[in-house]
Amino acid sequence: MRGRSYQRLGLAVVLSLVMAAPAAAQQYTARRNGDVIELHDEKHQTIVSVIPSIGNITSGMKVKGQDVLRWPSVTVEQFRAKPQFAGNPFLAPWANRLDEQAFYANGKRYAFDMGLGNVRGDIPIHGMLLWTDEWEVTDLTADATSARTTSRLDFYRNPMWMKQFPFAHTIEITHTLQDGVLQVSTRLRNMSSEPMPVSIGFHPYFQLTDSTRDEWTISVGARTHWLLAQNKVPTGETEPIEKFFPDPQAIALKDFDLDHVFGDLVADESGRSVMSVKGKSQRLDVVLGPLYRGMVIYAPNPAAGTQKPGAPPPDRNFICFEPMVGITNAMNLAHKGLYKDLQSVAPGGTWEESFWVRTSGF
Numbered sequence: 001m002r003g004r005s006y007q008r009l010g011l012a013v014v015l016s017l018v019m020a021a022p023a024a025a026q027q028y029t030a031r032r033n034g035d036v037i038e039l040h041d042e043k044h045q046t047i048v049s050v051i052p053s054i055g056n057i058t059s060g061m062k063v064k065g066q067d068v069l070r071w072p073s074v075t076v077e078q079f080r081a082k083p084q085f086a087g088n089p090f091l092a093p094w095a096n097r098l099d100e101q102a103f104y105a106n107g108k109r110y111a112f113d114m115g116l117g118n119v120r121g122d123i124p125i126h127g128m129l130l131w132t133d134e135w136e137v138t139d140l141t142a143d144a145t146s147a148r149t150t151s152r153l154d155f156y157r158n159p160m161w162m163k164q165f166p167f168a169h170t171i172e173i174t175h176t177l178q179d180g181v182l183q184v185s186t187r188l189r190n191m192s193s194e195p196m197p198v199s200i201g202f203h204p205y206f207q208l209t210d211s212t213r214d215e216w217t218i219s220v221g222a223r224t225h226w227l228l229a230q231n232k233v234p235t236g237e238t239e240p241i242e243k244f245f246p247d248p249q250a251i252a253l254k255d256f257d258l259d260h261v262f263g264d265l266v267a268d269e270s271g272r273s274v275m276s277v278k279g280k281s282q283r284l285d286v287v288l289g290p291l292y293r294g295m296v297i298y299a300p301n302p303a304a305g306t307q308k309p310g311a312p313p314p315d316r317n318f319i320c321f322e323p324m325v326g327i328t329n330a331m332n333l334a335h336k337g338l339y340k341d342l343q344s345v346a347p348g349g350t351w352e353e354s355f356w357v358r359t360s361g362f
Helices: 002-020 076-081 159-164 330-335
Strands: 028-034 036-041 045-050 057-061 102-105 107-109 134-144 147-154 170-177 181-190 196-198 215-221 222-228 235-240 258-266 273-277 282-286 294-299 320-324 343-345 350-360
Touching: 028 147, 036 134, 036 170, 045 147, 045 170, 045 350, 102 196, 107 330, 134 294, 147 350, 159 320, 159 343, 196 330, 215 294, 273 294, 282 320, 343 350
Parallel strands: none
Antiparallel strands: 028 036, 036 045, 045 057, 102 107, 134 147, 147 170, 170 181, 181 350, 196 343, 215 273, 222 235, 222 258, 258 294, 273 282, 282 350, 294 320
16 A cells, blocks of 8 residues: 555656646747737747738837837837838839829720829829738738738729729738748739739838948849839839949948839749848848849938938938839830730739748847
8 A cells, every 4th residue: 555655646746747847938929919910939039020900011020129120100009190111011003103193904004093092193102002901810820830920801892992903803911930030922813804913012121230221231133223214113224233233242332322123133043032231240131032023122321312401310221122023113114015024813813922031140
């Protein structure tokens, strides 16, 4: 009896020790905090924040406490009340500028109804979906491999959008955090009866925190620089990138005031292209999948601008590497025969591609 009692006591001790031992920390978690979805990678100390109710915008990517996405708003409510360009906005159904209040597809001209108010300006810019609250979260998952979230937008359900861009389609964007790298995947499904042109893009505002803009160097994986008219729309003429950047792999950002369009991206064996910015020790790479065919680089130089006397200098410590499926004004330039790389989705078909944001030196 005494032996059995000791056995029971031993088993109880083992069980109590097992129950008291802390569970192994999970590397990836995904959770929702009000309007904000957070993806966590504990091993790489990286947190990605997404706000589906404000254009499904990526509002933050913190690496060891340092945010590599510029986000000046303190709260979601503050941003919602006064939206501004920050984080990583999604641009659709066209990215950047058009040269008129219309676009061309399949040989036809589609004029915008300017009275609706969702397209503005003589040079319409950045599409119609920037701050929409119509995104629906369809997945929020974390497992042993990654943390991820998917949101869906049924473009075809909104008559105001369909009036301007009458191609019924759906959009799904998945943010995946894996091994400290953010992957942004976009999937379009064309539900209309004609091929749908694809000219979407993103406008991320990247920053480094170990130095200022004037200390950064960038490298640009492109071969072609598109010449621009005064309205920032490509003329159709191009030049080798070396005429603009003498050394595309070692560009001192302080020497340039950038809002320029690049194409003919340099791809590796997997078909991916890379754009990079480096500070004292920090580095950020934007890696583009092969269906991203264009890149706008926006990095205004304070020394090149003007401001009111006595006004504080604007905050220009950011650089935008803007992944674009086609160059600025791709649809209209293609119609004119000046652009050969416009992509489209067949009726009932899908289009899908990703880009990645990876960091080092933090």
